[in-house]
Amino acid sequence: METSINFSKFLVILPEIFLTLWILFFIIFGVFAGGGNLAKQRMFTLVAILGLVVTFILIFTSDWRAARLLSDLFVQDRLAVFMKLLVTFTGICILLISEKYRSFEKLFIYEYPLLILFSVLGMLIMISSNDFISLYMGVELQSLSLYVLASMKKDSNKSSEAGLKYFILGTLASGFFLFGVSMLFGIAGTTTYTELSVILVNIDNYSPLLALAVVMIISSIAFKLSAAPFHMWTPDVYEGCPTTVTAFIAVVPKIAAVAVIIRILYIPFGNIYDIWYQILAMVAIISIFVGAFGAIVQENIKRLMAYSTIGSIGFVLLALSSGSQQALESSLIYIVIYSLSVLGCFVIIVSMEKDNVALEKITDLSGISRTDPFSAICFSILLLSLAGLPPFAGFVGKFYIFRSLISEGFVELAVLGIIGSVISAYYYLRIVKIMYLDETEEQIIFGYNFSSKLILGISSILVISFLLYAKSVVSFIEYISYSVS
Amino acid sequence: MTVLSLFFYLFASVSLTSSVLVVVSRNPVHSVLFLILTFFNCAALFVLMGAEFLAMLLLVVYIGAIAVLFLFVVMMLNIDFATLRKGMSKNAPIGVLVGLVLFIEIVVSILGMNFEELPNSFSEAQITYNEIENTRALGMVLYTQYAYLFQCAGLILLVAMIGAIVLTHRKRDTVRRQSVIKQVLRSRDQSIDIKKVEIGKGTSK
Numbered sequence: 001m002e003t004s005i006n007f008s009k010f011l012v013i014l015p016e017i018f019l020t021l022w023i024l025f026f027i028i029f030g031v032f033a034g035g036g037n038l039a040k041q042r043m044f045t046l047v048a049i050l051g052l053v054v055t056f057i058l059i060f061t062s063d064w065r066a067a068r069l070l071s072d073l074f075v076q077d078r079l080a081v082f083m084k085l086l087v088t089f090t091g092i093c094i095l096l097i098s099e100k101y102r103s104f105e106k107l108f109i110y111e112y113p114l115l116i117l118f119s120v121l122g123m124l125i126m127i128s129s130n131d132f133i134s135l136y137m138g139v140e141l142q143s144l145s146l147y148v149l150a151s152m153k154k155d156s157n158k159s160s161e162a163g164l165k166y167f168i169l170g171t172l173a174s175g176f177f178l179f180g181v182s183m184l185f186g187i188a189g190t191t192t193y194t195e196l197s198v199i200l201v202n203i204d205n206y207s208p209l210l211a212l213a214v215v216m217i218i219s220s221i222a223f224k225l226s227a228a229p230f231h232m233w234t235p236d237v238y239e240g241c242p243t244t245v246t247a248f249i250a251v252v253p254k255i256a257a258v259a260v261i262i263r264i265l266y267i268p269f270g271n272i273y274d275i276w277y278q279i280l281a282m283v284a285i286i287s288i289f290v291g292a293f294g295a296i297v298q299e300n301i302k303r304l305m306a307y308s309t310i311g312s313i314g315f316v317l318l319a320l321s322s323g324s325q326q327a328l329e330s331s332l333i334y335i336v337i338y339s340l341s342v343l344g345c346f347v348i349i350v351s352m353e354k355d356n357v358a359l360e361k362i363t364d365l366s367g368i369s370r371t372d373p374f375s376a377i378c379f380s381i382l383l384l385s386l387a388g389l390p391p392f393a394g395f396v397g398k399f400y401i402f403r404s405l406i407s408e409g410f411v412e413l414a415v416l417g418i419i420g421s422v423i424s425a426y427y428y429l430r431i432v433k434i435m436y437l438d439e440t441e442e443q444i445i446f447g448y449n450f451s452s453k454l455i456l457g458i459s460s461i462l463v464i465s466f467l468l469y470a471k472s473v474v475s476f477i478e479y480i481s482y483s484v485s
Numbered sequence: 486m487t488v489l490s491l492f493f494y495l496f497a498s499v500s501l502t503s504s505v506l507v508v509v510s511r512n513p514v515h516s517v518l519f520l521i522l523t524f525f526n527c528a529a530l531f532v533l534m535g536a537e538f539l540a541m542l543l544l545v546v547y548i549g550a551i552a553v554l555f556l557f558v559v560m561m562l563n564i565d566f567a568t569l570r571k572g573m574s575k576n577a578p579i580g581v582l583v584g585l586v587l588f589i590e591i592v593v594s595i596l597g598m599n600f601e602e603l604p605n606s607f608s609e610a611q612i613t614y615n616e617i618e619n620t621r622a623l624g625m626v627l628y629t630q631y632a633y634l635f636q637c638a639g640l641i642l643l644v645a646m647i648g649a650i651v652l653t654h655r656k657r658d659t660v661r662r663q664s665v666i667k668q669v670l671r672s673r674d675q676s677i678d679i680k681k682v683e684i685g686k687g688t689s690k
Contacts, residue, residue: 071630134634144644
């Protein structure tokens with residue numbers, strides 16, 4: 001029996017090991033450093049960012065080739081590496097933009113960056129899971145940190161409400177997930193993706209128990225993605241959370257959950273496409289329309305972004321419901337563009353303030369084109385990109401989704417998606433109209449620091465010039481997505 | 486076999502009845518007690534299936550810790566359960582409907598299943614571990630094959646602990662804390678005041 005351990009293989013999971021050790025160090029460091037003032041909080045944020053940057057570098061330099069280790073619980077491939085890089089990068093950005101907001105909301109506790117690190121670690125585990133149980137562990141680590149982050153503003157009723165709602169509904173979703181996985185285990189005798197993909201092909205495709213298991217698993221992941229009809233928590237949680245946490249929830253877990261649903265649909269459920277494509281298409285269409293109609297009546301910009309998320313996730317799932325290689329690529333392109341645009345939008349939303357009080361009404365933005373043209377232009381670009389207007393990045397994303405749907409013969413789905421997209425353009429354009437045409441008596445200011453201004457500028461430039469380098473992005477994503485099939 | 490199935494139906498029916506009573510009983514203390522009864526019967530069902538470790542875990546964790554905690558919360562905190570129940574009669578039909586649909590779905594899908602045809606089914610997995618008892622079987626894989634999951638579970642518990650501290654800990658200035666540095670650095674002059682006491686007069690204080 002071979003007893004020696006192949007250490008070179010373990011280099012693949014070095015980023016996770018490093019981040020875990022860094023977190024443990026950070027806990028001790030934070031306890032001893034104390035810190036109720038701004039300077040110390042700056043230092044904590046810096047320590048957290050340093051940990052994420054090193055993790056990013058370790059992920060980037062790790063072996064990108066496919067590998068499975070830890071008794072097939074952990075998988076490494078190009079999709080995992082790419083999504084992990086995206087998660088760590090957006091995590092760093094959120095930490096950078098939350099500095100100013102935390103200073104005027106008096107969120108002076110070092111657990112804030114700490115829990116963000118924990119959440120990112122959970123997402124790394126989620127992304128490279130090759131087993132439903134390791135996926136569950138990652139999901140729980142990720143969401144448990146998010147529940148605490150959501151209710152972090154202890155003196156605010158809304159924040160506590162958001163945390164509680166998120167927690168109760170999240171545990172319900174986890175319960176459904178485990179129920180589905182246990183049924184799957186009953187059918188196949190294993191929970192490993194790669195084994196399931198072999199076993200599930202031999203089973204009569206219309207076995208109702210298998211369908212029930214698939215429905216439960218997909219709906220619990222759809223809950224994490226905040227896809228309708230599992231979206232009820234999203235607007236309340238987005239509104240109640242501290243705004244920087246909202247930014248985090250809106251971007252980073254969505255990337256991880258998309259990676260997870262892609263892996264689940266293409267590997268263990270890859271051969272039972274007939275069971276899941278209708279469910280996914282229905283969830284996608286409902287999400288797109290809930291996102292489009294729900295956002296129209298919103299007065300609060302965070303609630304509006306919640307509906308915008310629901311709609312965008314709808315487009316990702318719509319792409320995946322055709323189940324082809326092209327669909328995989330187009331959904332990846334869309335989630336990259338989505339995270340870029342939403343990150344930029346949240347830089348502005350996080351920075352909205354007046355006399356050190358955070359503002360979040362849409363009407364607060366009226367007339368900012370005259371007082372702060374830079375913010376107005378950036379926000380308009382990002383919103384138009386989310387609306388999917390040419391020549392911005394969002395248009396390219398939606399174009400690829402509809403192209404893949406039509407080439408697979410799902411013309412009805414593409415038409416419904418386009419109708420939803422046109423309806424949702426209304427509320428994005430309404431914000432642009434408020435910023436440029438409405439009069440205002442009260443002036444808000446945007447408290448950017450250097451890094452948030454940089455992130456806003458870069459994301460706007462990337463979004464507006466996407467067509468120039470779209471070809472190289474698409475070919476890179478093709479290269480990424482060939483690792484899953 | 487018949488004795489086993491007799492016990493199965495006994496424990497199953499008691500656990501079902503008591504879990505219904507958890508929801509409908511008026512007195513919250515009774516609810517918690519019925520919850521404990523439900524857990525006990527579930528533990529008995531685990532024993533019938535040969536999963537004695539899970540049964541013990543259920544007893545220790547759920548009854549020993551969680552249910553007792555529930556009982557404490559119910560008795561210590563002054564929660565007005567009458568207002569909490571207000572929506573009950575209004576929302577009950579929807580809940581019953583959703584539950585019924587889910588129940589029928591599960592029943593239909595289990596009846597529609599042909600368990601003989603499964604390639605790698607549950608029964609087969611059980612046979613391989615039958616010679617080793619449940620606890621030992623878990624111990625054989627928990628720290629070797631599933632060490633990664635074990636570590637992840639540890640991290641989740643760490644987050645739970647940190648989260649509980651973050652959400653409940655409040656800094657108050659009125660709390661007196663021990664400062665070791667202050668205690669150690671205290672010099673003799675700061676803490677002792679020597680006074681000459683004249684006989685028959687005492688100190689002024």
